[in-house]
Amino acid sequence: MGAGHAHTLYHHGHTRVHRLPPEVKVAAAFVFVLGVAVTPRHAYWAFALDALALVVATRAARLPLRFVAARMLVVVPFVAFALLIPFVAGGETIDVWGVSLSRDGALAAITILAKAGLGVTTSIVLAGTTEQSRILAGLERLRVPTVFTTIAAFMLRYLEILADEVGRMRTAMRARGYAPRWIGDAGPVANAAGALFLRSYERGERVHAAMLSRGFTGTMPRLADEHVTRHDWLTGIGWALVPAVVALAAHLAGT
């Protein structure tokens, strides 16, 4: 359950990674995690090499270790799920401190954790080095329909405002002595959420009317495309191909 994060991950900087055009970084992130996804399970040295490539990217982007580590906590619920696997999985069992665990289950859990960790770190490097508006611009240049990116742009623009609104509602309710104990007390929270919907909707209408009066025709003007050099693509995709190459090697080596 990942909730409660209105603050974006962007970590300001002027490194080579920050400067790469967003479409290159988005494409590279996808290529990288796809490479990780096709890595054969139990090829631990392959995961170690992938992790090394990520360490290089993180260092090049000068992302502080604490920043990355804190953000990796979003996968915790699934880590809990993965840790359950050895207990419920079938197959050969091993004894660890008197508890019988499934050997295959334990190995599978390690693989799942490795892939999840590599995946989330890749996403952190992408989001940490690219402003949100540039991620959307990158998506647009990668041919994602403009309806989609425009909705996303408006969403991000108003998210902070709505999050603040949620905070104010929470404060107001607490100030009036609202201390819910169980779901039977959920009424006031739900009413507040209903009010939030109405305010959001009416805000959307106002924004739309204001935009119409300023000559909005249904599409947002597109900013001038950044110049993307072949070198940018080579750098981004070259880095991103590491897991795919490693995975291929692991397949050939038969581990």
Added chain:
Amino acid sequence: MHAPDGFLNAGTAVATGAISAGTVGVAMRQAREELADKQVPLAGVAAAFVFAAQMINFPVAAGTTGHLLGGALAAILLGPSVGALVVTVVVVVQALVFADGGLTALGYNVLNMAIVTSFGGYAVFRVLKRLLPTDSTGIASAAGIAAGASVVLSSMAFSLEWLFGATAPVAFDTVFGAMVGVHLLIGIGEGVVTALIVRAVLAARPDLVAGVWDVDRLQLQRDGQVGVRQLLLVTVVIAFALAAVGSQFAASDPDGLERVATDTGFAISAREHPLSSGLFADYATDGVANEDLSLAVAGAAGVAITLAVGAGVFAAARRRDRERRPTRVD
């Protein structure tokens, strides 16, 4: 619910990605007409609302809290196509901008959290709306039960994907039982809170609830005398009835489930070699004593999800043919 990378195998990730992209493409085309081309800002703010609604904690018990998933709520308030599109935007942005949910997991995350919940929840809502009284309480109850059902459908969808793309030797039965069991409980919370939110919106601006655009407004403002506790009671009873009936059915009468599966064509391959097709992950069916049962449950779940999602898509498509609903901009 935001699954990270590597939870299901690469093939399943790609297949669900293709299904999700196709469905979202269709939803986008319909949404563009429903949004009358120019209300993209409105959809954006609605997406921000869904995102913010996921940040509102509601009490569960003994000081613990949960939060909304919001797929069914979005579909009922905005219509299934716009709802699915808006929740998809939320899920994709959470993955790309907030590093929440894996990039290769986007296919199944969008499918489970946006498409199945929106279209499935909306289909259940449409059916219940016809059965329940069309006053504020009836509509709110229909919305609540639909929201609860949407969460369970979503967990069934994940279990089915596990059957095809398991990455650990955990049997399908175990995953199905655990996922659906846990999500029955989550569904109770989702259902109660969704019902209350819909009731609050109906009381103030019934014209903004897309799910009831065909219902007389005066009727909607009539409020039945049902409070939070009654609603909670009804939802809990339904959930436990479902759990009891489901487990009985599965345990004592596997033939019954199997017949359902056979009738609908799901178990045809089960007659011969159920696992020889190579379609199912070896892992999911590893160590399952009763493979027919496992397959039959999968079949039943598949039928339920397909029917619900299909009916939701159908309802969304049919609405365009009818008279356009009155414009929602004042």
